[in-house]
Amino acid sequence: MLKISNLHVSINNKEIIKGLNLEVKAGEVHAIMGPNGTGKSTLASVIAGREIYEITSGTIFYKGKDIQTMSIEERASEGIFLGFQYPVEIPGVSMTNFMKTAVNEQRKYRGQDPLNSTDFLALMEEKKKLVEIQSNLTNRSVNEGFSGGEKKKNEIFQMAMLDPALAILDETDSGLDIDALRVVANGVVKLRRPDNAFIIITHYQRLLDYIVPDFVHVLFEGRIVKSGRKELAMELEERGYEWLKNGNF
Amino acid sequence: MKTETTLTGITLKEKLIRAFEEEFLPGLADEKPFMKEIRQQSIETFQSLGFPHQKMEDWRSTSLQKTLSRQYIQEFTSPSPKEDVSKIFKCDIHHLDTHLLTLLNGWHVDTGIELTVLPDGMIFGSFNAARKQYPELFEKYYAKQAPYLSNGLIALNTAFAHDGIFIYVPDGVVATRTIQIVNIINQAENLFIQPRNLVILGKNASLQLVHCDHSVQHKASFVNSVTEIFLGENSFVDHYKLQNKDNDATVITNSFFHQSANSRLISNVITFNGGLIRNNLSTTLAGQGADAQLFGLYLADKDQHVDNNIMVDHQSADCTSNQLYKGILDDQAMAVFNGHIKVRRDSQRTVASQNNKNILLSDKATIHTQPHLEIFADDVKCSHGATVGQLDPEAMFYMRSRGIREDTSRMLMMYAFAADVINHIQIPPVRHQIDEMVYRRLKGELSNCDQCIIDCNATRPQIFEIDMSKI
Numbered sequence: 001m002l003k004i005s006n007l008h009v010s011i012n013n014k015e016i017i018k019g020l021n022l023e024v025k026a027g028e029v030h031a032i033m034g035p036n037g038t039g040k041s042t043l044a045s046v047i048a049g050r051e052i053y054e055i056t057s058g059t060i061f062y063k064g065k066d067i068q069t070m071s072i073e074e075r076a077s078e079g080i081f082l083g084f085q086y087p088v089e090i091p092g093v094s095m096t097n098f099m100k101t102a103v104n105e106q107r108k109y110r111g112q113d114p115l116n117s118t119d120f121l122a123l124m125e126e127k128k129k130l131v132e133i134q135s136n137l138t139n140r141s142v143n144e145g146f147s148g149g150e151k152k153k154n155e156i157f158q159m160a161m162l163d164p165a166l167a168i169l170d171e172t173d174s175g176l177d178i179d180a181l182r183v184v185a186n187g188v189v190k191l192r193r194p195d196n197a198f199i200i201i202t203h204y205q206r207l208l209d210y211i212v213p214d215f216v217h218v219l220f221e222g223r224i225v226k227s228g229r230k231e232l233a234m235e236l237e238e239r240g241y242e243w244l245k246n247g248n249f
Numbered sequence: 250m251k252t253e254t255t256l257t258g259i260t261l262k263e264k265l266i267r268a269f270e271e272e273f274l275p276g277l278a279d280e281k282p283f284m285k286e287i288r289q290q291s292i293e294t295f296q297s298l299g300f301p302h303q304k305m306e307d308w309r310s311t312s313l314q315k316t317l318s319r320q321y322i323q324e325f326t327s328p329s330p331k332e333d334v335s336k337i338f339k340c341d342i343h344h345l346d347t348h349l350l351t352l353l354n355g356w357h358v359d360t361g362i363e364l365t366v367l368p369d370g371m372i373f374g375s376f377n378a379a380r381k382q383y384p385e386l387f388e389k390y391y392a393k394q395a396p397y398l399s400n401g402l403i404a405l406n407t408a409f410a411h412d413g414i415f416i417y418v419p420d421g422v423v424a425t426r427t428i429q430i431v432n433i434i435n436q437a438e439n440l441f442i443q444p445r446n447l448v449i450l451g452k453n454a455s456l457q458l459v460h461c462d463h464s465v466q467h468k469a470s471f472v473n474s475v476t477e478i479f480l481g482e483n484s485f486v487d488h489y490k491l492q493n494k495d496n497d498a499t500v501i502t503n504s505f506f507h508q509s510a511n512s513r514l515i516s517n518v519i520t521f522n523g524g525l526i527r528n529n530l531s532t533t534l535a536g537q538g539a540d541a542q543l544f545g546l547y548l549a550d551k552d553q554h555v556d557n558n559i560m561v562d563h564q565s566a567d568c569t570s571n572q573l574y575k576g577i578l579d580d581q582a583m584a585v586f587n588g589h590i591k592v593r594r595d596s597q598r599t600v601a602s603q604n605n606k607n608i609l610l611s612d613k614a615t616i617h618t619q620p621h622l623e624i625f626a627d628d629v630k631c632s633h634g635a636t637v638g639q640l641d642p643e644a645m646f647y648m649r650s651r652g653i654r655e656d657t658s659r660m661l662m663m664y665a666f667a668a669d670v671i672n673h674i675q676i677p678p679v680r681h682q683i684d685e686m687v688y689r690r691l692k693g694e695l696s697n698c699d700q701c702i703i704d705c706n707a708t709r710p711q712i713f714e715i716d717m718s719k720i
Binding site: 048049050071072073076077081082084087088089090091092093097098099101102105106109141158162 | 641643644646647648649650651652653654655657661662664665666667668669672
């Protein structure tokens, strides 16, 4: 589904990602761990198409297509979803209007008819139940005045609504209490299917208690320095990132 | 009989003064002495002060030069025979049951009734008829709030005040139907008009007022209107002004509110289109516990100029006021925001805030925004802020990452920016209508010909065209 080869990424002439390779197949859950400032969020943004980053070399293939020439919204409509570390507040745009616009623009891209209001509301109700989001969140402006936990749950709700093929969750677990963490994790578990894939970026192993990853990668200084199975996450939790910094790749 | 003054050759000011003496006054032989006295003082004030100019602090960024260099006619008597306004204009706010009052070229248009008196004592209709029928109300309220002795434009309007709208809501009366005033200009020649409106609310009275400015013919016009609104103790006024004028129109509106104790005012000024628009809005918080919520939205492009000048005068203790004005400007459009807050010495526990936010879509669009705070009391909470910016790139990325196209994302953001003001509109059908008009305006679909059913194939509709690629 996703194949990244020898990726180099810079911002303001500063290289953040320095030769990264990653392959994600349908049905897989990958966890990417690593200390702060090693390029985890940059990687997520680059896959989503954020224009402030410059890809200096390497390739990103998604479903067999080079996505570098695709716009942010094209990538989204092709099934790439980014769950934000810091979801953005958009005062004045209601969640309902926002989601309806997003769902219907994606449908239009795929040559489908837009959902009418009744079908759309039914879809919202179904997904709200699935991710256990309170109904009042969808009546408010996008993320405006939401607590940290509400914002993250809202990301999972949007993911459920858009039903992506590849979801990248950028530290969706950070700053969550145990209940919110469970809601976020359950959302992923429920949405997991043989035909979709997840990349979960996290600092901590605790989310991985709920979502069992197929692979764990350690990102350090712009490269994946270690890959393994779920046991690697536990080892990291035990030994800390200092262990890596000492050159134990 | 139609008396017309053609203003040519000499300056507009000289013409007006001459027209006042020679043509206007003789037609008012039967007027009450106190009104005559006010007119006389007013024309003298205008003679000494004249029109405002850019050396005046409040007019630094707005020039009337082009407007004053044009030639206009004035109509000193009501257009006759009465025209059927519904043939040229239809204002269709859906699902809103209103008392509709229409001004055509500054004159009240009636279908046989100049003034309506309801069983509860509420009166509304022609200003011209009211000044003859209710001299006691005029003596008590008329020209008590508009400063005709110190402001040239107010003086000019007061000298010539002939017609407009009069509304009286007695003590304890809650007007259940919204009053809608529609100002239409339809003239084959350039026209100068000066409507004068007087609105009086007694104690515990309540009124919703929607005031629409439209032009029908695409000729240059110059409007200098004055509206005085008195809010009795514990009364409530919900006031909406909608401006959708063509690009050759100059509109100066002067609104003066006087608020007694515990009265509440909500004002919304929405400018969709217009050549040169200047809205002077002033409220005097004269009684303890009065509250004024002032909102504004202006959408301007091409060479349009929109100037909002606000004065909130806290004359009493425990009053609250809030100003929120927002604008979206494209092309070479220019907007001006001058927000004054004055807190008098004894106005303790005043809470006053002011905010002006702007989005500029082009490098050539300009905004002049300036707060003016004069605070003489010590126990006061005052805040002010102004922002000028472009659309938030973080929010743009967020929306696009959900599959929303770039241009749609921009639309949603601009619309959301405007919604901040629109959401304060208290009358649902009006809110819905304005909402839709803003949406269409931003999409480039609203023209000044909207709601106009006259067939003028001579002029192309003037529409708002936002070039999305420029942002």
